[in-house]
Structures are given as structure tokens and as C-alpha cells.
Amino acid sequence: MTAPQAPAGTAAATIPRVVHGPKRPGVPALEARNLTKHFPVHEGLRRNRVVHAVEDISLVLPEATVTAVVGESGSGKSTLSRLLTQLITPTSGELLLDGEPVGRSARARRAYTSQVHLVLQDPFSSLNAVHRIRYHLERPLKLHRKPAKAELDALAKELLEKVSLSPADRYIDKFPHELSGGQRQRVAVARGLAVRPRVLLADEPVSMLDVSIRLGVLNLLDELRERERLAILYVTHDIASARYLADTVVVMYAGEVVESGPAVQITDAPAHPYTQLLLSAAPDPDRDRPVVLRGRGAPPSLIDPPSGCRFHPRCPLAMPVCSQTAPPALPAGPDQVASCWLLSPDHRPGPRPAEGAAAE
Ligand SMILES: Nc1ncnc2c1ncn2[C@@H]1O[C@H](COP(=O)(O)OP(=O)(O)OP(=O)(O)O)[C@@H](O)[C@H]1O
Numbered sequence: 001m002t003a004p005q006a007p008a009g010t011a012a013a014t015i016p017r018v019v020h021g022p023k024r025p026g027v028p029a030l031e032a033r034n035l036t037k038h039f040p041v042h043e044g045l046r047r048n049r050v051v052h053a054v055e056d057i058s059l060v061l062p063e064a065t066v067t068a069v070v071g072e073s074g075s076g077k078s079t080l081s082r083l084l085t086q087l088i089t090p091t092s093g094e095l096l097l098d099g100e101p102v103g104r105s106a107r108a109r110r111a112y113t114s115q116v117h118l119v120l121q122d123p124f125s126s127l128n129a130v131h132r133i134r135y136h137l138e139r140p141l142k143l144h145r146k147p148a149k150a151e152l153d154a155l156a157k158e159l160l161e162k163v164s165l166s167p168a169d170r171y172i173d174k175f176p177h178e179l180s181g182g183q184r185q186r187v188a189v190a191r192g193l194a195v196r197p198r199v200l201l202a203d204e205p206v207s208m209l210d211v212s213i214r215l216g217v218l219n220l221l222d223e224l225r226e227r228e229r230l231a232i233l234y235v236t237h238d239i240a241s242a243r244y245l246a247d248t249v250v251v252m253y254a255g256e257v258v259e260s261g262p263a264v265q266i267t268d269a270p271a272h273p274y275t276q277l278l279l280s281a282a283p284d285p286d287r288d289r290p291v292v293l294r295g296r297g298a299p300p301s302l303i304d305p306p307s308g309c310r311f312h313p314r315c316p317l318a319m320p321v322c323s324q325t326a327p328p329a330l331p332a333g334p335d336q337v338a339s340c341w342l343l344s345p346d347h348r349p350g351p352r353p354a355e356g357a358a359a360e
């Protein structure tokens with residue numbers, strides 16, 4: 001195994017990376033069991049139609065680890081992170097925080113919100129332009145930690161120092177528009193830390209930032225994993241940055257997890273044809289738009305997803321069984337599983353991928 005490098009296009013593309021060890025033993029900070037989300041849609045007279053945005057997903061977020069969720073646009077990544085924050089209610093499935101099922105009362109929800117924090121893609125809209133940085137940091141401190149008034153200033157500055165906005169005095173009385181995009185995203189992270197969360201969910205946190213400052217924000221998440229022992233979910237289109245930052249990679253396709261495992265292993269030896277196609281489109285973090293895998297059609301409608309393996313209409317290796325029966329998650333390597341019939345000894349591999357099947 002080679003040590004992951006900084007994704008090309010980020011500053012300091014050759015900074016050596018620590019390879020993180022295997023999953024920590026013990027109870028994960030957050031666990032999702034069989035999460036499913038179907039959004040109802042109303043199409044003329046056709047009722048009872050739903051978007052199968054997230055289908056039966058189970059994952060664990062151990063403390064002091066980064067788990068990356070990668071997949072094309074529309075694969076359900078944001079729906080999954082919104083389910084994990086409880087911003088939306090699952091159709092079915094459950095969440096466990098530190099091994100305990102999460103209650104549904106208003107009190108349980110409030111407690112959950114202070115433990116699981118979402119950082120959004122857009123640092124421009126996530127901060128209120130009319131308020132200074134001090135306001136954005138002191139507000140959650142007052143709500144969740146209720147410090148003495150004299151302590152507030154020091155606590156807010158401590159948060160800025162934690163996200164390397166140092167010296168804090170230089171930033172605390174600025175307005176959001178006076179900061180760069182990367183600095184604003186750091187403030188958004190600092191605001192999340194105000195409530196001392198156990199889990200940070202970062203949905204495409206660098207995709208709207210200038211390429212030159214993306215690496216700094218990724219490294220900040222890396223530091224917070226270690227220093228604050230946060231369980232971090234990093235949602236991205238970019239499998240190269242997932243390899244760089246994450247301990248574990250979870251690959252989503254059309255609302256389902258198709259492969260998961262240690263980041264280096266998944267990117268060195270992907271078992272699922274979809275992961276292989278994603279990797280053939282990487283690395284290119286300079287890309288502004290999401291990866292579109294050309295040559296084998298587009299992602300399916302999630303209102304009427306394909307039968308069997310949802311990837312079968314695009315899969316260069318599809319076999320008759322693939323359109324009939326959904327493959328189970330099968331072992332593909334140490335701690336690596338993939339939902340693909342090719343891993344089953346009962347099914348013979350199909351032909352090699354056709355020329356031109358690779359992604360753009
Ligand atoms: N509130 C909603 N009502 C109906 N459908 C929705 C709703 N929210 C999301 N969807 C659908 O669920 C599917 C998954 O969307 P989601 O935003 O989770 O994908 P994503 O992987 O985050 O995509 P992107 O990479 O573009 O952000 C899409 O088909 C989307 O249109």
C-alpha cells in the first residue's frame with residue numbers, strides 16, 4: 001500500500017500523509033441501522049410514487065475517524081447526512097448515539113443536536129452577513145454551554161484558535177464578507193465545535209472553495225479528528241480527496257451503499273465495477289462540476305430504480321442474474337465488502353469492459 005498523497009490541484013500536492021490504522025475497537029460514536037428514506041412525489045394522477053433516495057443503509061462512525069461517503073450527483077449522499085443529523089425523518093431505520101437508541105422526544109432531539117453537527121457546502125450562505133463572527137460563535141456557546149458572561153469572549157476566541165484562525169483578535173469582530181471562503185468555512189466549523197459535538201457531518205465542505213485553500217480545510221478536519229476525537233462523516237464527489245483524508249470509504253450508487261472498506265484498500269483495489277468507474281474518473285479535484293461517468297448511460301431514476309443490482313444498466317460486466325436479484329454485501333478483502341454478484345462463487349464473471357467504457 002502506498003501512502004495517500006494530497007489530491008492533485010490542492011496546494012502542496014506532495015505533502016506526505018499518515019496512513020491511519022484499522023477501525024478503533026469499541027462502540028461507535030454514531031451508528032445508523034438500516035436507514036431508508038423515500039420522498040413522496042406527486043406526478044399528475046399517479047399517486048403513491050416515491051423517490052428511493054436512501055435504501056437500507058447501515059454504517060458506523062467511530063470516534064477519531066473520518067468516514068468518506070462518495071458517489072455521483074443524486075446518489076443520496078446529502079439525504080444520508082440529513083438523516084444522520086435528524087433534519088429529516090427516516091422512512092425506517094434507527095440511529096444509535098454512543099450505542100444508545102436516539103429518542104424521539106423534543107428533549108432527546110435537542111440533546112442529539114448538540115452532539116451531531118452538520119457543516120454545509122456553502123460557507124457564504126451558512127453565516128448571517130449582518131452579524132460579526134463573535135455573534136456566530138457566542139450564540140451557540142450561550143445556548144448550549146451557558147458560560148458566565150466574562151468567559152464568553154475567551155471561549156469564542158478559543159474556538160477560532162481551534163480552527164487555526166489565529167490570532168483570534170484579528171477575526172472575531174469581522175463580518176463574514178471580510179473573510180475568504182476558506183476562513184468562513186473555518187468559522188462554520190468553529191461554530192459547530194461550540195457545542196462540543198461528538199460527530200461532525202461535513203457535506204461537500206470544500207467543493208465551493210478555491211482549489212488553493214481546499215487542502216487547508218481538509219487538513220483542519222484531519223486535525224480535529226485527532227485533537228477533538230471527533231467522528232467525522234466527509235461527503236464528497238471526489239474519491240481522491242476521500243482517499244487522502246478518510247480512514248473508511250463508503251461508496252453510494254442510486255441510494256444504496258455498493259462498497260465500503262478501508263480508504264486505501266478501496267482506492268487501490270476497488271471490487272465493485274462502479275467504484276472502478278469512479279476511480280477511473282479521478283483524481284481531478286480541479287473539476288468544478290460533479291463527475292459524470294460517460295459511455296455507460298446516466299444514473300437511473302430513483303422513482304423507478306432498476307431491478308436487481310441498480311447499477312446493472314450501466315455495468316460493463318453485468319450478467320443475467322444482475323437484473324433479477326439484488327446482490328448481497330459480500331466480502332471483498334479485509335474489512336472490505338461490495339454488493340456485486342462477481343464476488344459470489346456461484347456466478348461467473350462476464351466479459352471484460354468494452355473499450356470506451358471508462359469515465360471521462
Ligand atoms: N425533499 C426531496 N423530495 C424529493 N426528492 C428528493 C428530496 N431531496 C432529495 N431528493 C432526491 O433524492 C435523490 C438523492 O438526492 P441527494 O441530494 O441526497 O443526492 P446527492 O448525492 O447529495 O447529490 P449531489 O452530489 O448533487 O449533492 C435525488 O434523486 C434527489 O432528487
Ligand code: SF4
Binds near residue numbers: 322
Ligand atoms: S452485480 Fe452485476 S451489474 Fe451489479 S455491479 Fe456486479 S456485475 Fe455489475
Ligand SMILES: [Mg+2]
Binds near residue numbers: 077078079
Ligand atoms: Mg448533496
